[in-house]
Structures are given as structure tokens and as C-alpha cells.
Amino acid sequence: MASRIRLGIIGLGRAAGVMLPSFAAHPDIEIVAAADPLVAARERFASVFGGAVFADARAMIEGAALDAVYIASPHQFHVEHALLAAGAGKHFIIEKPLALTLDECDQIVAAARAAGVITLVGHTQGFNPALRRMRAIIESGELGRLRMMNNLVYGDFLYRPRRPEELDTRQGGGILYNQVPHQLEMIRVLAREPIRAVRATTGIWDAQRPTEGAMTAFVEFDSGVSASLTYSGYDHFDSDALCGWIGTGGRLRQAAHGAARRRLAAAGSGSETAARTARGFTGGGAVQQAPPCQPHFGFLLVSCERGDMRVSAQGVEIFDDAGVREIVLPPCRVAPDRDLVVDEFVLGVRTGQAPLQDVAWGRETMRAVLALLHSGQQRREIMLK
């Protein structure tokens, strides 16, 4: 392998736009190529990062000298692109959701194993440094055993411009495939044990956007640790109101209840796909200033036997018998959670040691996602173990 890991990007949309600065800032990564069917996206990429551009992933994987790829194409292409990468012996980072069905996930896991490549499913909110710190506190035993987690996320997911398939559950649309993986990754990173059972109610409340936009769920882990997960993407309440108006990425933001609905209504439905494309990779540059606060995903409260923890502006806030204190986390290079994705991937490629959140882990997250979806549809608890 060359001294730096030569990386190709598949899909130059919104996900790539927010990951590229973290790749660009890493001394061990060299961004050498990208593939996207959109000419404008390829031109923007070439103007910012240079490198070769291709209209499709296979052409890039076969035509460019690469060690690894980052798969950030829409969900429905993940299985195809992961199999292409593994088949060519390339290490890969793949965006969530790993794939749309368990069968597809199994194909990816088997192909990656056969090829002996390093894989990582990310970015997910399980990479937030504050969560990793909470996990270290749980492991230290300082607050006793982990008992219960509560995560509440209210936002505008369903009313940000969407492609048609993002509003069709059968094609991977709705919050279950797109947002709930983040919630599950957070609680799995904290609990680090198999999920025993799930029960969910899911809501499709807008006939114009007929996919799941809300969920309330109960997740029980093997040892009895439990989690309640609530998500609403209906753009009324916004849970950043409970987090000092620090946005998901760690930047301060304005209150915006209902703003996405109003923008969508003003634009008219005909232009939604174009608006979705415009929200993608804008070629905003390789350099990005680090956010002033820690990233978070809604309001998360983690309870151990002897204390509670939550993500604070600068790290982790601990509430125990002594009162309240904050652990301040060190500054990051670009974006704390995405830097960690790149660090863990690079470490894996360099040492051959699989990252925690590899494709086998991602398969288990998708198993739980699908169980929550079916639980909501069938109105019953689903046992995973």
C-alpha cells in the first residue's frame, strides 16, 4: 500500500459533503477519486479536491489506484457498492443503513470476510466522543452498572426535501432506515451487549408523505439494561430546545419549529427532487472549522446505578451523589464524530484490527431496525434472542 491510504468516494451528496473535510484533514488519507452520475457533483469535487472523476462506481474501482472507498450513495445502492469494493479487495467505510434487508447485509458481511478487508459503518451517532467517554465511565465502574437509557429526538426529518424513494418504506424510506440506526448505534455503543427484545409503535401521520415519520420504542438488552427511544420527524417540536439550541453537529443554531414544512410548502412539490439534489455536496471546500460544542443526537440521558450522564456542550455532564460536574473533552480536528470514524478506519487498515462498528456490527443494527419496523407493523414485541 502507498504511504497514505488512497481513498475513492462513491456518491457525492450530502453525506460526502460532511465527511470530506474529515478525510481531507487526516494525514494518512489521500482523496484520489470520486464517482457520481451527476456531472455537476463531479465537477464540484474535481474543482475542490482534484483527482479523477467517474460516472459510476465500477469504473472508479477498476480504473483508479485505490486502497479504500467511502460508500455514500443512496441506501438502495449500498449492497451493490459494498460487494464491488470487497470483490476488488478494497477496504471500505459505508454509510448507514448498511443495506435494506438482512439478506443484503449477510452478503456484505460474507464478501468482506472472504476478501479480508477492513470495514466500518459510519458515520453514525455512535461515534460521538461524549458517548465513547460515557462508555469508559461505565467500564470503570465509577457509577455502577448501566441500567437505563432514554433518547428523545424531535426534528424536521420528513420535511427536508426528499427523493421519492425516501418517502417509500419498501424502498428504504422513512425514519426507520435513516434515523433510527443512529439511535440504536448510540445505545449499542453504550451497552455493548446483544439486544434481547424490542417493541415499537410507529407512526405514518401525513398521507402526503406516506412513510414512518415517528416511532416510540422499548429496547431490552440481554442483561436487562433497557432503553426507550422516541423519534419524530414531523417538524413541530425540536429537541435541540432541550440541548441549549446546540445542533446535532455541535454548532449553535436558531429555533426553527415548523420551518422545513413552511419552506417545502412555499417551494411547491414539483421542485422537491431538485431541492434535494441542491442540498447535497456543494463543494464547500476541503477545510472546515471545528464546531464549538460536542455533537449529539437529541436528548440522551444515561442512567447507571449510582448516577446519570448526559452529553453537555463541552463533553459529559455527570449527576451523582456529589452533585453535578462536567468532563470537558479535548478539541477535535474538524468534526469530533466524523474524525473518529476516519481515525478508527485508518487504525483498522494499518493494524488489520476490525473497528467496533464493522459490517457485522452494522448487520446487528439493521436486524434491530427491521425488528422495530415489524414490531410497529404487527403491534407486538419481537424477540431477537
Ligand SMILES: NC(=O)c1ccc[n+]([C@@H]2O[C@H](COP(=O)([O-])OP(=O)(O)OC[C@H]3O[C@@H](n4cnc5c(N)ncnc54)[C@H](O)[C@@H]3O)[C@@H](O)[C@H]2O)c1
Ligand atoms: N451519517 C450521516 O450522518 C449521514 C448523513 C446524510 C446521509 N447519510 C447516508 O448517506 C447516504 C447518501 O445520502 P445523502 O443524503 O448524501 O444523499 P444525496 O442524495 O445527497 O447524495 C447521494 C449522491 O449519490 C449519487 N448517486 C446516486 N446513485 C449513485 C450510484 N449508483 N453510484 C454513485 N453515486 C450515486 C447521487 O447523484 C448523489 O450525488 C444515505 O445512505 C444516507 O443514509 C448519512
